[in-house]
Amino acid sequence: MNNYQLMITADDKQVVLERILQVTRYRGFLISGINAKVNTGTNIGTIELLVRSERPIELLVDQINKLIDIKEVKVDNSAS
Amino acid sequence: MTTEKKLTGAGLLFNVLEQHGVEHVFGYPGGAIMPIYDALYDSKVEHFLCRHEQGAAFSAVGYARASGKVGVCFATSGPGATNLITGLADALADSIPVVAITGQVATAAMGSDAFQEIDIFGLSLACTKHSFQVTDINDLAKVLHQAFAIALEGRQGPVLVDIPKDIQITEVNRSLDELVNLENKVKLPPANVGSAIALLNQAKQPILYVGGGVGMANAIDELRDFAKITGLPSVSTLKGLGAIDPEDENYLGMLGMHGTKAANIAVQECDLLIAVGARFDDRVTGKLNEFAPHAKVIHFDIDTSEINKRRIADASILGDLKVNLPALAIPLAIKPWQAVCHEMNNNFAWDYNHPGESIFAPAVLKEISDKMPENSCVTTDVGQHQMWAAQHMVFDDPSNFLTSAGMGTMGFGIPAAVGAQVSRPTDCIIAVSGDGSFMMNVQELSTIKRFQLPVKIVLIDNAKLGMVRQWQDLFFNGRLSETDLADNPDFIMLANAFDIKAKMITKKSEVSAAIEEMLEHDGPYLLQVKIDAQENVWPLVPPNTANDKMMEST
Numbered sequence: 001m002n003n004y005q006l007m008i009t010a011d012d013k014q015v016v017l018e019r020i021l022q023v024t025r026y027r028g029f030l031i032s033g034i035n036a037k038v039n040t041g042t043n044i045g046t047i048e049l050l051v052r053s054e055r056p057i058e059l060l061v062d063q064i065n066k067l068i069d070i071k072e073v074k075v076d077n078s079a080s
Numbered sequence: 081m082t083t084e085k086k087l088t089g090a091g092l093l094f095n096v097l098e099q100h101g102v103e104h105v106f107g108y109p110g111g112a113i114m115p116i117y118d119a120l121y122d123s124k125v126e127h128f129l130c131r132h133e134q135g136a137a138f139s140a141v142g143y144a145r146a147s148g149k150v151g152v153c154f155a156t157s158g159p160g161a162t163n164l165i166t167g168l169a170d171a172l173a174d175s176i177p178v179v180a181i182t183g184q185v186a187t188a189a190m191g192s193d194a195f196q197e198i199d200i201f202g203l204s205l206a207c208t209k210h211s212f213q214v215t216d217i218n219d220l221a222k223v224l225h226q227a228f229a230i231a232l233e234g235r236q237g238p239v240l241v242d243i244p245k246d247i248q249i250t251e252v253n254r255s256l257d258e259l260v261n262l263e264n265k266v267k268l269p270p271a272n273v274g275s276a277i278a279l280l281n282q283a284k285q286p287i288l289y290v291g292g293g294v295g296m297a298n299a300i301d302e303l304r305d306f307a308k309i310t311g312l313p314s315v316s317t318l319k320g321l322g323a324i325d326p327e328d329e330n331y332l333g334m335l336g337m338h339g340t341k342a343a344n345i346a347v348q349e350c351d352l353l354i355a356v357g358a359r360f361d362d363r364v365t366g367k368l369n370e371f372a373p374h375a376k377v378i379h380f381d382i383d384t385s386e387i388n389k390r391r392i393a394d395a396s397i398l399g400d401l402k403v404n405l406p407a408l409a410i411p412l413a414i415k416p417w418q419a420v421c422h423e424m425n426n427n428f429a430w431d432y433n434h435p436g437e438s439i440f441a442p443a444v445l446k447e448i449s450d451k452m453p454e455n456s457c458v459t460t461d462v463g464q465h466q467m468w469a470a471q472h473m474v475f476d477d478p479s480n481f482l483t484s485a486g487m488g489t490m491g492f493g494i495p496a497a498v499g500a501q502v503s504r505p506t507d508c509i510i511a512v513s514g515d516g517s518f519m520m521n522v523q524e525l526s527t528i529k530r531f532q533l534p535v536k537i538v539l540i541d542n543a544k545l546g547m548v549r550q551w552q553d554l555f556f557n558g559r560l561s562e563t564d565l566a567d568n569p570d571f572i573m574l575a576n577a578f579d580i581k582a583k584m585i586t587k588k589s590e591v592s593a594a595i596e597e598m599l600e601h602d603g604p605y606l607l608q609v610k611i612d613a614q615e616n617v618w619p620l621v622p623p624n625t626a627n628d629k630m631m632e633s634t
Contacts, residue, residue, distance in 0.1 A: 022205045056388075065384065068210045
């Protein structure tokens with residue numbers, strides 16, 4: 001099982017967090033931790049997501065990137 | 081003194097629909113969507129009352145697929161909305177642009193377990209490309225414009241807009257926003273053209289693997305030019321059928337579980353697979369790690385997430401097929417390989433010799449295909465008849481073959497034919513169904529009757545859930561479980577109850593005249609074709625097996 005840390009920035013829109021969690025579960029990644037906050041000035045949300053899976057992280061990154069309200073997804077390669 | 085009627089959210093909805101060129105919608109009214117149905121009175125949009133919300137969703141899908149336009153469906157809150165879900169899931173799996181509008185209980189009642197309240201917004205997450213719930217009237221027009229843009233941009237798909245009842249009745253400004261096209265949401269990396277051309281030039285035995293994305297990208301001309309210039313032998317997925325010119329001498333037919341022997345063997349032997357708008361679906365690949373085992377892969381797609389999802393690509397070409405296919409259209413020196421493929425095509429041609437008097441469904445479907453008018457559109461349900469239609473009917477455009485490919489939804493065929501007929505009123509629309517699937521949305525015969533749609537229904541009747549029965553016989557030791565449908569209703573009487581002319585045939589000698597009578601009939605018609613319940617679909621690649629290890633008989 002590989003561990004990954006994702007840094008996601010998103011527009012602060014309805015259910016954006018639910019969408020990320022639904023895609024993460026459906027695509028075969030378990031969530032180890034989550035930290036989410038919103039900048040009320042810019043209405044941009046940042047989500048740190050710790051996930052683990054046997055699957056390559058690119059599969060999840062590509063799927064989250066497709067979500068309409070997502071601005072950017074980065075993988076923090078320092079996590080293991 | 082007359083007072084101008086105030087524009088409400090419901091009225092604004094229709095203004096935006098008209099702005100997007102929507103002429104037809106499919107739906108079913110109910111409590112929480114009543115203001116929208118009231119505003120329908122004042123709209124130019126024509127509404128087609130279906131007899132179940134699932135029928136409305138599939139009609140919208142059929143409309144979109146047959147016409148290339150966005151399909152639109154309406155449903156009320158609660159059960160109306162949940163009944164749309166199967167249709168939306170089907171549209172998501174097959175990348176079909178649909179906008180679904182659902183009524184919702186008033187915002188003040190939301191979250192209180194109100195009558196006919198369900199969290200359709202939450203339920204929509206897994207079965208739509210995107211979804212909205214409008215909680216501020218000032219957002220309504222913008223959200224509706226976004227819904228149409230998202231349904232069409234990049235890889236197309238269904239979008240749901242949930243509108244609470246109070247938003248529908250709130251007065252609103254009359255001005256409309258200008259339409260804005262949305263570009264593909266995901267920024268695509270540059271196409272790997274140099275690597276792809278090198279792979280093409282090195283290949284001795286390349287195969288072009290064509291998927292449904294070609295039709296969705298409206299890139300049929302570009303694909304056919306690409307096939308002609310390169311001379312590539314080609315195969316098609318179920319949803320890709322019609323994209324390749326069926327007269328192309330290098331075309332080998334459908335690949336996969338019920339693909340042609342020539343297509344499957346050629347793919348297994350190829351050294352380069354050029355996947356175009358295809359996604360290496362499990363029904364295509366069979367045992368994935370034995371699929372095209374010697375091949376390098378060039379993968380064309382609009383969706384980044386399809387690259388390397390099930391098969392690593394040696395070169396990925398992301399973006400618009402209309403642009404990217406011409407960039408790689410170079411002549412290839414592959415004459416010996418073409419000759420091998422031609423020989424396989426000849427050696428493994430379909431055999432329509434069938435002993436006895438009982439009707440052979442593949443021959444019936446081939447004869448219908450040969451006799452149907454130009455630009456006919458065929459819909460299917462799901463099961464044996466679907467695979468026989470895919471194998472034995474010939475289509476010259478993907479918009480002329482509408483089948484539930486990704487989701488495999490029984491009950492798709494009749495309402496999809498309704499939508500197709502509404503979108504193409506002068507074309508011949510033929511729904512090929514099975515006796516199991518037919519009963520799943522049989523209420524839509526009432527929609528056919530109501531609007532006098534001249535849909536032709538070919539009901540392949542073996543009084544079984546034939547495909548499941550086939551698998552129980554082959555892979556479950558013949559332990560038949562819940563697949564016998566001997567208690568089906570009298571389908572002729574049933575059709576007549578909906579003012580649909582109907583005929584049953586049971587012998588080969590009746591086939592030709594019955595097909596001609598159906599095609600010449602000026603109105604809806606049901607042709608019930610009784611077949612032997614033991615007939616199987618061949619070839620068949622057993623589950624978790626390489627595609628060249630297909631079964632051709634028991």
